[in-house]
Amino acid sequence: MNYFLNALYAEGLKIRKSKVVWIIMAAFTIAPLMAGFFMFVLKSPELAKNAGLLGAKAQIAGEASWPSYLSLLAQIISVGGILIFGFVTSWIFGREYADKTAKDLLALPYSRSIIVTAKFLIAMLTNFLLSIYIVCLGIFIGLMLGLPQLSHEIFTQGLYVLLVVTILTILLSSPVAFFACYSGGYLAPLGFVILTLVLSQIIAAAGFGDFFPWSIPAIYSGIAREAGAIGWNSFLIILATGLIGFLSTLYWWLFTDQHEG
Known part of the structure; x- marks a missing residue:
């Protein structure tokens, strides 16, 4: 247990002292800012009319x-x-x-399994904290804009969808770890991430x-249909994908000779 905690602490220290994660967080900040701007455009009919193409794109977000x-x-x-x-895990x-x-x-x-497990836990925690940051920033922007139709039921349901979507997306980053280990670098896993994003x-x-x-x-987030409109088979597919990613990475570390490269 002490070995695992030591490995977990070491991986956490790498994250805290790295500039990469802070750069990723800064880049991800653009997303809620853009979402808030779309809501601002939709709240102002004259601005939406004068915005032209930008106003048309804002209409995709629905109403203000x-x-x-939250959707x-x-x-x-x-x-x-x-x-x-995927980038964080890579x-x-x-x-x-x-x-x-x-x-x-x-x-x-x-054991090598301790190293792999610690890395996965830190990756999941880092990604989850990034998601919390985005959601909190987004909620703050929404409150500043004074968006209508805020109720306890709507807010709770929206947070629930956000939580499920976050967990599902984090689970899908585990295969990226295998490609990072298999290729011994960043390019292959990042290529895999972009490929899955396009194919999705x-x-x-x-x-x-x-x-x-x-x-x-x-789909669960409501991008093409009502939020949450997927079956249990879809959840099982994601769970299996995450498990395969973890086990394949663990297998690589346990049974493959590691070379300095």
């Missing part, structure tokens, strides 16, 4: 209300989270190979999004 705004935040996390959460696992420190981890006096849009548009893991969070 809390239900539409928009969920959609942002479901799509943007695939990229952001960095946490891939940096050991890029910085040539993987062999140093293997020299530590405890194409497959969802084709009507098979319920069966493609990376399309499911966006």
Whole structure:
């Protein structure tokens, strides 16, 4: 247990002292700011009329209300989270190979499974905290805008959808860790993230999004239908995908010879 806590602390320290995560957080900040701006445009008919193309794009977000705004935040996390959460996971696992420190981890006096589990927990925690930051910032912007239709029921339901979407999207970042370890760097996992992001849009548009893991969070967020309108089979598909990503990464660390590269 002490070995695991030590590994967890070390991984957390790497995150806290890294500038990469802070840069990612700053980049992710653009999302709720843009969502808030869309709501601001929709609240001002004259501005929306004069905005032209921008006003037309804002119409996609629906009306200027809390239900539409919370749904928009969920959609942002479901799509943007695939990229952001995948990048974080890629960095946490891939940096050991890029910085040539993987062999140093293997020299530590405890099981490789402890290292992998600690990295996954830190990746999940970091991604979850990023999501909380985006949601809190988004709620603050919504309150500043004075959006209508705010009630306890709407707010609770919106937060529930946001929580589920966040968890589903975080689970989908686990295969990224395997590609980071398998390729020994950042490029392959980032390529995998971009590929899944593109395929998620194409497959969802084709009507098979319920069966493609990376399309499911966006569908649940209400991007194409009513929020939450997916079956249990879709949840099981994401759970299986996350588990496969974790086990394949663990297998790579346990049974594959590690080279400095």
